[in-house]
Amino acid sequence: MTIFGASHAESVGVILEGVPCGVSLRAEDFVEDIKRRSPQSTAETTRREEDVPILEGVDNDGVVRSGRVVIIFPNRDTRSADYSHLKRHPRPSHADLTQRLKYGEEYNLAGGGIASGRMTVALVAAGVVAKKILGGVAFTTRLVNVGECVDPERFDSVVADAHAKGDSVGGVVECRVVGVPATWGEPFFDSVESVISHLVFSIPAVKGIEFGDGFGAARVYGSERNDMIISESGATTTNNEGGINGGITNGNDIVLRVAIKPTPSIAQAQRTYDFECGELRELRIGGRHDACIARRAMVVVEAMVAFALADLKLQNG
Secondary structure, three states, rough: OOEEEEOOOOEEEEEEEEEOOOEEEOOHHHHHHHHOOOOOOOOOOOOOOOOOOOOEOOOOOOEEOOOOEEEEOOOOOOOOOHHHHHHOOOOOOOHHHHHHHHHOOOOHHHHHHHHHHHHHHHHHHHHHHHHHHHOOOEEEEEEEOEEEEEHHHHHHHHHHHHHHHOOOOOOEEEEEOOOOOOOOOOHHHHHHHHHHHHHHHHOOEEEEEEOOOOOHHHHHHOOOOOOEEEEOOOOOOOOOOOEEEEEEEEOOOOEEEEEEEOOOOOOEEEEEOOOOOOOEEEEOOOOOOOOOHHHHHHHHHHHHHHHHHHHHHHHHO
């Protein structure tokens, strides 16, 4: 997978190589997941992109023939002027500073550049293709909490409250995968956890990941959490390991949770370093941003988990 473009470039997209020939792929296959990523409330960005994919490497019958697929999403609703001052006055907890240090003062930060959440539309597209390769594997992805709230019926009001204050809030996404057989993955460097985590951490705003009971495992005795094997197929009474032992799938559901930080771009004034005057100054960001990116990130997390598993399936033969 190679992604290209930038938030305010002509387009963003993804190049996928090694896609099995014969996979059926049409523009309508992307509609559902692209919609899940789209903003749907007043507390989310007002940027609106159609995001109808342009497919290359697929024949007129909608079949992959060459093993190489290119998926392109044109950028149309851009407002680059909102970001012109961030070259000298970088946003706290954003990639403005690190991109300036790495690529130079003239690097185009419009929309966040390559570090923008806009790039995740390419990741979602890759996930759609991965799900085609996986076949009967099923995903259930949900928000576990928004900020400190664990009541799904209150999530919208928590986000709306943060938005009204000119602030933002984070959340935790849980992804459960059913139907992955045992034996996928390799010990150590290509463990299932390693491969999934590598891709999930490519998503902007991700700050943590755990599998099964995760960090909770550090607070209990082994006698309390060991998954007792109850059948020849490897079924267990509990699933604290999250469907993985020794880096290899064990046939149970794969379960993981991902921490999404609060969006750094907030409407409140913040004091941060200004390179032009060489001192701390008040920054007002402006632009169009989400008060909570976690809802829109759910499908992106799911996409990267799907991509990792599709890769592992192909490697497993």
